[in-house]
Amino acid sequence: MTEPAGTMLAVSRLQHRFGSGPDAPTAIGDVSFEVRAGELVCIVGPSGCGKSTLLRTVAGLLSPTGGEVVLHGERVTGVSEDLAVVFQDYSRSLYPWLSVAGNVEFPLRTRLGKAERRARVAEALGMVGLGGQGGKRPWQLSGGMQQRVSIARALAYRPALMLMDEPFASLDAQTRADLEDLLLRVRAEHRTTILLVTHDIDESVYLSDRVLVLSKSPATVLKTLDVDLPVERDQVVTRGSAEFVRLRTEVAKLVHS
Amino acid sequence: MLRRVVRGVIGFAGFLLVWELFSRSGVVREEFLPPPTTVFARLAVLLTEPPFVADVVATVLAWLIAVVIASAIAVPLGLLLGSVPSVAAASRALVEFLRPIPSVALIPLVIVLLGVGPETKITLAVYASLWPLLFNTIYAMSEIDPVQVDTARAFGLSRSRILWTVQLPHAAPFVMTGVRISASIALILVISTELLAGGSGGLGQVIFDAGAGGGRMDIVLSATLVAGVIGFLGNAALEKVQRRWLGWDDQIDAGR
Ligand SMILES: Nc1ncnc2c1ncn2[C@@H]1O[C@H](COP(=O)(O)OP(=O)(O)OP(=O)(O)O)[C@@H](O)[C@H]1O
Ligand SMILES: [Mg+2]
Numbered sequence: 001m002t003e004p005a006g007t008m009l010a011v012s013r014l015q016h017r018f019g020s021g022p023d024a025p026t027a028i029g030d031v032s033f034e035v036r037a038g039e040l041v042c043i044v045g046p047s048g049c050g051k052s053t054l055l056r057t058v059a060g061l062l063s064p065t066g067g068e069v070v071l072h073g074e075r076v077t078g079v080s081e082d083l084a085v086v087f088q089d090y091s092r093s094l095y096p097w098l099s100v101a102g103n104v105e106f107p108l109r110t111r112l113g114k115a116e117r118r119a120r121v122a123e124a125l126g127m128v129g130l131g132g133q134g135g136k137r138p139w140q141l142s143g144g145m146q147q148r149v150s151i152a153r154a155l156a157y158r159p160a161l162m163l164m165d166e167p168f169a170s171l172d173a174q175t176r177a178d179l180e181d182l183l184l185r186v187r188a189e190h191r192t193t194i195l196l197v198t199h200d201i202d203e204s205v206y207l208s209d210r211v212l213v214l215s216k217s218p219a220t221v222l223k224t225l226d227v228d229l230p231v232e233r234d235q236v237v238t239r240g241s242a243e244f245v246r247l248r249t250e251v252a253k254l255v256h257s
Numbered sequence: 258m259l260r261r262v263v264r265g266v267i268g269f270a271g272f273l274l275v276w277e278l279f280s281r282s283g284v285v286r287e288e289f290l291p292p293p294t295t296v297f298a299r300l301a302v303l304l305t306e307p308p309f310v311a312d313v314v315a316t317v318l319a320w321l322i323a324v325v326i327a328s329a330i331a332v333p334l335g336l337l338l339g340s341v342p343s344v345a346a347a348s349r350a351l352v353e354f355l356r357p358i359p360s361v362a363l364i365p366l367v368i369v370l371l372g373v374g375p376e377t378k379i380t381l382a383v384y385a386s387l388w389p390l391l392f393n394t395i396y397a398m399s400e401i402d403p404v405q406v407d408t409a410r411a412f413g414l415s416r417s418r419i420l421w422t423v424q425l426p427h428a429a430p431f432v433m434t435g436v437r438i439s440a441s442i443a444l445i446l447v448i449s450t451e452l453l454a455g456g457s458g459g460l461g462q463v464i465f466d467a468g469a470g471g472g473r474m475d476i477v478l479s480a481t482l483v484a485g486v487i488g489f490l491g492n493a494a495l496e497k498v499q500r501r502w503l504g505w506d507d508q509i510d511a512g513r
Contacts, residue, residue, distance in 0.1 A: 061407050085411040092404040097426045097505050106422070107412035137505060157412065 008193045009035040015066030027053040029218030040194040042204035045214030051197045084154035088165040090147045094138040101134030124156035164196040213254045291475045300479040316459040323382035323443045335394025345399040360385035378450035386439035393435030397428035430506035433499045
């Protein structure tokens with residue numbers, strides 16, 4: 001492979017159609033981009049343009065009908081090691097027969113000893129503000145709490161690459177802001193590479209090193225914007241800065257074009 | 258819970274009362290439909306008689322063996338067939354075709370083939386109770402939410418681990434319901450075969466022998482009652498297991 005050092009993920013000329021035949025819907029038209037190790041890239045685009053499909057191909061859950069995904073310098077053919085996904089259908093991705101703690105622990109079972117698993121689970125649940133809720137079953141929690149459980153599961157796993165599909169969609173403004181900052185801290189601490197899909201234009205600018213704006217279905221990359229905001233972000237200061245406002249306006253124009 | 262029990266008892270007592278009054282009213286001859294007081298008195302006597310107890314044991318044993326064998330065949334087979342989507346669709350069609358054949362109709366055939374020993378009733382009970390269990394297991398496996406499987410796949414779990422930690426727990430409540438349906442069918446087949454085969458002992462034969470020639474209806478009804486109680490207790494035990502281990506399934510439904 002010839003990618004420059006530090007490239008975590010390279011998506012080139014990716015295309016995906018569901019089914020076969022001339023009428024088969026094309027979910028992804030032609031998408032190419034790269035993500036460097038440790039980078040946080042947000043994807044924004046209109047509803048139904050193929051964002052979830054894109055994440056699923058990157059995760060190796062779906063093999064694309066065209067193009068390729070290269071992760072850690074290797075072409076993705078199945079699910080890669082060291083990767084966690086926060087699904088858009090968070091409630092369906094939690095197992096009802098396991099407790100909240102059991103769900104967070106689930107991917108760690110084959111990897112860590114019992115004591116270490118316990119510690120990770122407690123830490124992750126604490127981070128998302130669900131300390132002490134570990135004994136409950138997922139269905140006893142509100143939608144927003146369930147979403148935080150699935151985020152905690154990904155955090156506890158400490159993957160090199162985290163794929164998040166609208167992870168904060170059903171949270172109230174305050175929790176959302178808290179978790180955005182949490183994500184930035186976790187990423188700084190563990191050098192996690194994050195690819196995050198969001199509908200919220202402000203959120204995409206606030207979190208990102210780069211924002212990828214996708215077109216209407218079938219998706220192509222309309223534009224990639226570098227976000228040159230200071231690394232340390234602050235909900236009030238950053239969002240009030242002139243650069244932030246300029247960027248969010250540009251993204252908004254692209255999304256609504 | 259207590260209210261349910263109380264209601265059940267009231268319903269049952271009402272049924273016995275109507276039966277008692279009807280039997281004693283003279284509309285039918287008392288020998289043909291003895292009142293519950295007579296039946297219970299006869300039952301109390303029968304339960305002290307070793308031959309009757311041996312017949313009860315024979316029926317219960319054949320039933321338990323049949324349920325265990327049926328489960329041992331149908332559950333693994335269902336898991337296997339259900340985990341391959343195209344096979345699941347094909348086997349569903351086959352199961353749908355075989356299911357409506359009344360197993361009772363096969364009793365003479367199996368008697369001819371296997372004789373009248375306990376293996377005959379066990380074979381028939383296994384055959385009959387296999388289908389609902391197989392069907393439920395295949396259904397459970399093929400109806401799993403793909404997001405649940407994808408989640409496990411994304412975290413790098415192997416296929417066999419996904420089977421054990423995701424597909425199996427997901428299927429468990431459906432399988433358990435299948436076992437309950439199968440158990441009730443197996444009991445019917447065991448007793449029907451005893452009735453028709455003769456010579457193999459069991460409650461069915463007690464009913465046949467006592468009923469032949471219109472004779473001892475008190476014994477017939479006593480044995481029938483015991484059969485009912487066996488079925489009831491079996492179902493209650495399985496229900497308890499289901500609630501204890503698979504209670505999450507009920508609770509989600511209640512929360513929906
Ligand atoms: N399994 C599937 N079979 C057929 N078509 C599908 C399938 N999954 C998605 N699609 C179609 O592909 C397109 C892209 O879907 P996708 O879920 O990736 O969009 P999205 O950008 O994530 O949308 P949203 O913002 O609403 O989550 C849609 O038109 C959708 O109908
Ligand atoms: Mg989506």
